[in-house]
Amino acid sequence: MKNITIYDIAKEADVSVTTVSRVLNGTAPVKASTKEAVLRVIEKHKFQPNALARSLIKKETGTIAMIVPDITNPFFPEVFWGSENEAREKGYTFFLCNSAGEYGRESEYLSILREKRVEGIIFVGGRINLANCPSALAQEVVDTAKGMPVVLVNGHLAKSQLHRVYTDEAAGAALAAQHVIDLGHREIAFIGGMEELTTTIQKVKAVKQKLEQHGLSLRKDRLLYGEFSIAAGRELTAKLLDQADRPTAVICVNDFTAIGAIKAATERGLRIPDDISIVGFDDSPLSTAVIPELTTVTQNTNELGRLAVERIYQINNGLPAKRSTVLQPKLIVRQSTGPAPGTT
Amino acid sequence: MKNITIYDIAKEADVSVTTVSRVLNGTAPVKASTKEAVLRVIEKHKFQPNALARSLIKKETGTIAMIVPDITNPFFPEVFWGSENEAREKGYTFFLCNSAGEYGRESEYLSILREKRVEGIIFVGGRINLANCPSALAQEVVDTAKGMPVVLVNGHLAKSQLHRVYTDEAAGAALAAQHVIDLGHREIAFIGGMEELTTTIQKVKAVKQKLEQHGLSLRKDRLLYGEFSIAAGRELTAKLLDQADRPTAVICVNDFTAIGAIKAATERGLRIPDDISIVGFDDSPLSTAVIPELTTVTQNTNELGRLAVERIYQINNGLPAKRSTVLQPKLIVRQSTGPAPGTT
């Protein structure tokens, strides 16, 4: 069955295509009776104009997209949510692309989105978290940004001047460290994350610094890298607890890892927070799902997404747009942290 | 800066646009030297063909989309994951649309996707879970399905003959009920979900039936509806525990609710599973994150997504395609269920 077009409508309503186009878009006045007739035919056939043809000539698709590494990790849906709402408000259609953590897929999507002429790309996670992003990968993003607004969320690309929206993760980690120090802890560990990722690097650095400010230090055997998963948190914590003098507080790279830590500690019969304190990062929905509820750092994830879309909108409409925006995280104290053992 | 087109490339490479098109698509043989020359120019300008123009003439966009109600609920990313992988394999680009649970947004996306000429839509959650979907809403989906393949995941629309892929949720609930009965429980409750949703209805019905098979019954005050959230699970369970004779086993509509149930029980000092058993549904990543780990029903969520894409592919390629496929769920016994108290 042949696709019905604006011509078919025009013929049946006995007007020109121009007129049909006009009633469709309200681009110019149309006599009420004509308009009605056209509308009737449109309704009758449930005609829907072809967005491809329209975009082709108007050179705008009204579409923006987000590339994420893993939609299964609750942090990303949270960002997506913020973006999607803002996009709707601004009249954009919003699409999500999942790279599954593979840089190759990121490249693929970058290319497809360019070909599909989206009007902006929000890039979160993946290569932009690499401390040393291979220049070929970085260049792709930079090249893409020449043709349309690209904004990086919680990441960056060395010397690239791309638009950014991010959380001050170092500040967040410092908050976490300060918190356990205030509670009297002196034996503090940091677990999770990967050494080559800026997220991890920044947090570790901030924790170290904060400890040193208080005359403490982060021992080598108490800085354990791994992944961002529950399993990793569990394993790393188990390792920590195997040590002769185990730490009394563990700062985790994210909530997943922290939940793993809780599991490991509980399995050994330790009470939280009496025997050991645990701090997460992200304030994901999970943080109140576990027992005890997680003390964590919240980073206003929705706002991150919202700002990214707003930025794209500004750029596309010639509005003034800042190059980068930092969001300050907050500490949320729940049940998984308490005074250091023996502190009374 | 004017967008560079196939014409610009043609001129600069001193060939016709046809030739450029040919090297771009490999549609016809091109002399090696010519090809090389063209490629050089393309590379030089980093030219990317306009997918809109191409799709317009070829009448295919290579794109399929999924509409979900809430990407924040871990069930959906899981389905998405399965779909996205299969889509890639089949050469489709895959986009995700989040309706935020609003039927209005679903309609909007349905319309936009039609206009954008996607080659298939996977619909999951939302209106297709309504026991009595308003006919206007249902009609929209049916109409959409006239123009392209639409497959419903874990839902349906009365007398519509749409393609479906779904889990036998009743069988899953029966599995859960049988499990606790086998453990000697006689005082059994069901919590969570909404009375007007088929997911809930089917499960409740199956549980009732299974209990009756064993000479038991599901008491009115032990069938508590609410939402699908952790908070709901917690509240409903609290209500249950306030009763003079509280149940010894609680079957929950999903994992979120079950986690809430665990929280409520733990807060009252009950031991799980010694004092009370709890069963979830979905086997989401959360189910192993909590303590104790959740006994739950798994529904092969990835496969659900994969099958939906496969179905679309089959339809679009004139391959034989079944109208509906049922997946059998499995019970996964973990730590949250045990013998009924006093059963020795």
Next chain:
DNA sequence: TTGAAAGCGCTAACAG
């Protein structure tokens, strides 16, 4: 208010 006609960027006959 309305219509004729040009053209967005690309592909696909149809001829060479």
Next chain:
DNA sequence: CTGTTAGCGCTTTCAA
């Protein structure tokens, strides 16, 4: 192997 030409379905001058 390569080029000419006619559209895909829509919007937009320009005239009427």
